[in-house]
Amino acid sequence: MAAVPDTLPDEDDLEPPQTGMLGVAALIGDQAIALLRTGRELYGIFVRTLYFCFRGRREPGAIAFYMHEVGNKSVFFLSVVMGFIGMIMVYQGGVQNLRILPDLSLIGATYLELLIRDLAASIGALMLATRVGAGIAAEIGSMVVTEQVDALRMSAADPVDYLVKPRFLASLVMTLCLCVWGAAVSTITGTLTAYVYFDLNPHTFLNLTLVDAADVGTGLAKCVAYGAAIPVVSGHAGLATHGGSEGVGRATTRAVVNSSLAVLFLNLIISAVSYLLFPG
Amino acid sequence: MGARALEIAETVGSMGMLLGRIVGRTLRLSLDREELMKNLYRMGVLSMPIVIVTAIFTGGIMVIQAAPLVTRLQAYGLLGWGAGFGILREIAPLLTALMINGRVGANNTAELGTMVVTEQVDGLRVLAIDPIGFLIAPRFVSIVITLLLVTIFADVLALIGAAYVGDLMLGVSPLTFYNGLTSGLLGTGDIVSGLVKSVLYGVVIGLSSCHFGLAVRGGAPGVGKAVNATVVASAAGVFVLDYLVSFTL
Numbered sequence: 001m002a003a004v005p006d007t008l009p010d011e012d013d014l015e016p017p018q019t020g021m022l023g024v025a026a027l028i029g030d031q032a033i034a035l036l037r038t039g040r041e042l043y044g045i046f047v048r049t050l051y052f053c054f055r056g057r058r059e060p061g062a063i064a065f066y067m068h069e070v071g072n073k074s075v076f077f078l079s080v081v082m083g084f085i086g087m088i089m090v091y092q093g094g095v096q097n098l099r100i101l102p103d104l105s106l107i108g109a110t111y112l113e114l115l116i117r118d119l120a121a122s123i124g125a126l127m128l129a130t131r132v133g134a135g136i137a138a139e140i141g142s143m144v145v146t147e148q149v150d151a152l153r154m155s156a157a158d159p160v161d162y163l164v165k166p167r168f169l170a171s172l173v174m175t176l177c178l179c180v181w182g183a184a185v186s187t188i189t190g191t192l193t194a195y196v197y198f199d200l201n202p203h204t205f206l207n208l209t210l211v212d213a214a215d216v217g218t219g220l221a222k223c224v225a226y227g228a229a230i231p232v233v234s235g236h237a238g239l240a241t242h243g244g245s246e247g248v249g250r251a252t253t254r255a256v257v258n259s260s261l262a263v264l265f266l267n268l269i270i271s272a273v274s275y276l277l278f279p280g
Numbered sequence: 281m282g283a284r285a286l287e288i289a290e291t292v293g294s295m296g297m298l299l300g301r302i303v304g305r306t307l308r309l310s311l312d313r314e315e316l317m318k319n320l321y322r323m324g325v326l327s328m329p330i331v332i333v334t335a336i337f338t339g340g341i342m343v344i345q346a347a348p349l350v351t352r353l354q355a356y357g358l359l360g361w362g363a364g365f366g367i368l369r370e371i372a373p374l375l376t377a378l379m380i381n382g383r384v385g386a387n388n389t390a391e392l393g394t395m396v397v398t399e400q401v402d403g404l405r406v407l408a409i410d411p412i413g414f415l416i417a418p419r420f421v422s423i424v425i426t427l428l429l430v431t432i433f434a435d436v437l438a439l440i441g442a443a444y445v446g447d448l449m450l451g452v453s454p455l456t457f458y459n460g461l462t463s464g465l466l467g468t469g470d471i472v473s474g475l476v477k478s479v480l481y482g483v484v485i486g487l488s489s490c491h492f493g494l495a496v497r498g499g500a501p502g503v504g505k506a507v508n509a510t511v512v513a514s515a516a517g518v519f520v521l522d523y524l525v526s527f528t529l
């Protein structure tokens with residue numbers, strides 16, 4: 001017979017009241033541990049997703065469906081945002097340029113370089129993190145709350161294989177396509193802005209001399225990294241849902257925040273690496 | 281196309297009516313003080329970690345992106361000005377708004393949506409408590425105040441992040457950066473422009489999150505869908521407003 005402790009430890013004894021500096025230290029430590037744990041879980045989901053991409057079920061139908069969900073349905077939203085970004089960037093850049101130099105002929109080349117290396121991928125991905133990330137977490141979260149995910153597990157089906165993998169593959173492809181499309185849209189609106197506000201000939205503006213292979217490579221690497229990160233982070237938030245419709249709301253919030261932070265974090269790392277590899 | 285345009289017009293119209301009612305309650309000071317303080321704490325203070333991380337990263341990214349241009353032109357003294365201009369006028373208000381949209385706006389919709397789904401809002405009406413004055417107006421006001429204060433904070437942090445990343449990657453000392461920042465090319469107008477934007481973004485985020493939260497139908501999936509609609513609508517609204525303000529200020 002198993003030994004039963006005479007008295008169960010009191011909850012107050014386990015967690016002494018925290019005051020002053022100890023409280024701050026405990027808070028920071030708590031956050032750090034939570035961050036590490038989330039990181040490990042994300043890594044686990046990422047590895048399982050990759051595994052199932054090669055060894056899992058083949059379901060082209062589901063992937064095509066999610067490609068439509070992730071890609072085609074975001075086109076309108078992304079076009080609006082990227083179009084406005086193009087206008088704002090060129091206008092602000094032009095106004096500032098005129099403060100120190102009267103010559104605007106290089107603004108197009110600089111803008112296109114910045115757009116291809118960073119803005120198209122990063123702003124586009126931030127937008128997709130809100131739209132696609134919230135969508136994924138809301139869908140998977142609702143399934144968790146209505147116990148559909150438990151039903152999947154009971155049928156010996158891995159939720160990562162069924163739910164995360166098709167979204168992962170779809171997002172990988174569609175993020176790349178959408179970022180290229182976004183770059184095209186903001187190039188067009190930027191050219192128009194330069195023409196209307198600064199009388200800059202489109203031939204002068206569309207100057208690709210500053211864009212080299214390293215810029216294109218960095219931009220594409222960012223697209224792929226963001227496309228992979230968004231579904232994994234939001235899928236993790238969705239699968240961790242608990243507690244009714246309130247829980248779904250919380251999971252969706254978490255997905256948006258975490259995938260935006262993931263995009264910013266990856267941007268910093270990829271930009272720094274690319275600057276160190278190809279300076280100038 | 282036409283259906284989508286009508287849908288957008290309908291959403292914007294009902295948001296306008298909501299704004300009118302909120303402004304009415306706020307001017308008559310019939311919003312719940314306790315609720316306001318509680319929301320300010322939850323939305324502002326609890327968002328600090330995200331804002332800090334975002335601002336420092338953003339400052340760093342700005343400098344890294346400007347690095348090739350700066351080295352090509354040997355314009356190290358201008359780095360502070362360039363980064364400061366971009367951060368104060370555009371990037372800090374914009375990215376802070378996007379992060380607050382994700383954290384606070386989405387959360388607000390989720391909470392209001394849950395209340396609607398579990399008929400708590402109807403319960404308030406039954407008790408003759410005005411849901412706009414008790415629930416909506418305090419949330420709206422605290423989102424606007426939060427975003428303004430947090431943007432000021434993010435401005436400073438992003439500049440610090442930019443200064444130290446410039447030191448680390450380009451060898452531009454923080455002092456040179458500071459001199460570039462204060463050399464007279466940047467005025468108060470740039471700071472004010474950024475802060476005006478942040479107030480307007482706050483209005484958009486607050487309105488759309490309250491609107492979509494109150495319009496939730498159909499249980500847990502409905503809440504998820506409403507949150508999704510909120511973040512998308514606010515993000516698009518933020519960019520459209522950014523454009524309008526940039527061109528008028």
